Amino acid sequence: MDVQRMQQEFQIRQFANQDVLLAVSTGVDSMVLLDLLISSVTDIQRIAVVHVNHGLRPESEKEACFINAYCKEHQLDFFQANWTPTSSNIEANARQFRYDFFKKIMNEQGYKVLLTAHHRDDQLETMLMKAIRDGQLTALKGIVASQPFANGQLVRPLLPYDKQTLYDYAKRRELTYFEDETNQDSLYFRNRMRQQVVPLLKKEHPQVTEHFQQIAKQVEDNEALLEEVLWEQEKGMFKKTTTGWSLDLSLFQKRSPLVKKYLLEKAAQIVRSTGTVALSQKQINQTLTLLDEHKSQWLLNIAHGWVIRRAYQTLVLEKKPEQQERQAVTLMEGTQLYLSDHQWIGLFQSPVDESLLPPKVQTWSTMSVAFSDELALPLSVRKRQDGDRIALTPELTKRLSRWLIDQKIPQTQREDAWFVLDSTKKGLVFFPFLHSYLSIAKETDKIRYVLLYKCQK
Numbered sequence: 001m002d003v004q005r006m007q008q009e010f011q012i013r014q015f016a017n018q019d020v021l022l023a024v025s026t027g028v029d030s031m032v033l034l035d036l037l038i039s040s041v042t043d044i045q046r047i048a049v050v051h052v053n054h055g056l057r058p059e060s061e062k063e064a065c066f067i068n069a070y071c072k073e074h075q076l077d078f079f080q081a082n083w084t085p086t087s088s089n090i091e092a093n094a095r096q097f098r099y100d101f102f103k104k105i106m107n108e109q110g111y112k113v114l115l116t117a118h119h120r121d122d123q124l125e126t127m128l129m130k131a132i133r134d135g136q137l138t139a140l141k142g143i144v145a146s147q148p149f150a151n152g153q154l155v156r157p158l159l160p161y162d163k164q165t166l167y168d169y170a171k172r173r174e175l176t177y178f179e180d181e182t183n184q185d186s187l188y189f190r191n192r193m194r195q196q197v198v199p200l201l202k203k204e205h206p207q208v209t210e211h212f213q214q215i216a217k218q219v220e221d222n223e224a225l226l227e228e229v230l231w232e233q234e235k236g237m238f239k240k241t242t243t244g245w246s247l248d249l250s251l252f253q254k255r256s257p258l259v260k261k262y263l264l265e266k267a268a269q270i271v272r273s274t275g276t277v278a279l280s281q282k283q284i285n286q287t288l289t290l291l292d293e294h295k296s297q298w299l300l301n302i303a304h305g306w307v308i309r310r311a312y313q314t315l316v317l318e319k320k321p322e323q324q325e326r327q328a329v330t331l332m333e334g335t336q337l338y339l340s341d342h343q344w345i346g347l348f349q350s351p352v353d354e355s356l357l358p359p360k361v362q363t364w365s366t367m368s369v370a371f372s373d374e375l376a377l378p379l380s381v382r383k384r385q386d387g388d389r390i391a392l393t394p395e396l397t398k399r400l401s402r403w404l405i406d407q408k409i410p411q412t413q414r415e416d417a418w419f420v421l422d423s424t425k426k427g428l429v430f431f432p433f434l435h436s437y438l439s440i441a442k443e444t445d446k447i448r449y450v451l452l453y454k455c456q457k
Helices: 003-011 028-040 060-073 090-109 120-134 137-141 163-172 189-204 208-237 257-273 281-292 400-407 411-416
Strands: 019-023 046-053 077-082 113-115 146-149 152-155 238-240 244-248 297-303 306-311 314-319 329-331 336-340 343-349 365-371 379-382 389-391 397-399 418-421 427-431 449-455
Touching: 003 028, 003 163, 019 028, 019 090, 028 046, 028 163, 046 060, 046 090, 060 077, 077 090, 090 146, 120 137, 120 189, 120 208, 137 208, 189 208, 208 238, 208 257, 244 257, 257 281, 281 297, 281 306, 306 411, 329 343, 365 427, 389 400, 389 427, 397 400, 400 427, 427 449
Parallel strands: 019 046, 019 113, 046 077, 113 152
Antiparallel strands: 146 152, 238 244, 244 314, 297 306, 306 314, 329 379, 336 343, 343 449, 365 449, 379 418, 389 397, 418 427
16 A cells, blocks of 8 residues: 555544544554654644653663654644553553553543554454453454543544555655564563464465454444344343442343343443453353352352342342451440441430430431340340341241241341340340340330440441
8 A cells, every 4th residue: 555545545534623642652553643644634623642651671761752852843742651660460550551641631631532553463463362361252343443532532543554554654754663672572462472373364364454354343333233222222220339230130031041141241341341340251151050040049259359149139240348257245234336337236224315326326227126124134246147046926936047038138138137135045136127026016114225226228
């Protein structure tokens, strides 16, 4: 492809009347893009260059000085940041730093378009790497030509061109550029793909980069179609919560197996894009298998404290709160204490003056249980244990575990509950659910003690 044709094609790019920020590393790709931009497009409002000096090579400072001087010569605004290399995850951390800096400049300076110089060879490398690493069909979507970013769009106008075309353009235009010698380091996965795998594929078929670009576009179009005709119709069953995400199983379980699989994979993709947790295909399949077993409650550990939990007709993805083991606490008359950051308990003589309670708890939900002067003190408050029973009538006692199952109480609420016993080890109250017949149900002159439980919901 000759220079004039590339410039003509570039003229029809949709940058008219835009403020454009161009990411330049000084490699051949970004220098070609910069030359195309300033030589071919005449109706851009503002052009600026953003550069990150990664400090990984002795040449980094020379390259930063070069692009700074270039921008001064061409009267382009120039923004630079210096990165301090980390001891591990260098590629990922450097990329995160770059894009955070690009976003910062766009937001502060009002640029609406960020251009990067990804090309067709990058596309091939990325698709292969993602397919090998993730095993997902969406990996074949590769690098998209345009996507929302910061306060505008991230656009990759060189995706239609392969690397050799860019070298040819640079040679004919006599452009100055720098080769990053770390690109030859086989320590990095991308470099190994670039040096060992991609050349073999090109040798087998010279149009391999073009074909992979076509595949990427087809996958992108198919995904957009599925999103339009299926996800947009069904996404209402998924909800964002304060602790994660939830799924209404009463709706989800009515869908066909293929639809359910798609919906879970799409939801996992969205969750992953937030940077919170990534679900593997194996975990998605495990979730579908567990749902097919029709158990009312179960828990699947994901990673980093995140779990998928079924509670009857709701499926929840959340980070499991750290369980703080607490010994049984003792309550005497006048004792009041916090059981957790959202639960409080106190034992008082009747009547209770709630204005004397901690201000923080006065607006919390309240459950009060009254007792006569026959209450055997002190009381103990602890978490439920295997075999715990409570007397519902003089003739009927029931295991707490059985009662919870009968009432279909979700596991998280079970773990949040507290069991109160008297000094003879008789169960009195299972907060916040039920109390024994030993309490006094109605206001009478027999009431001496009031056990007060408060919870912030």
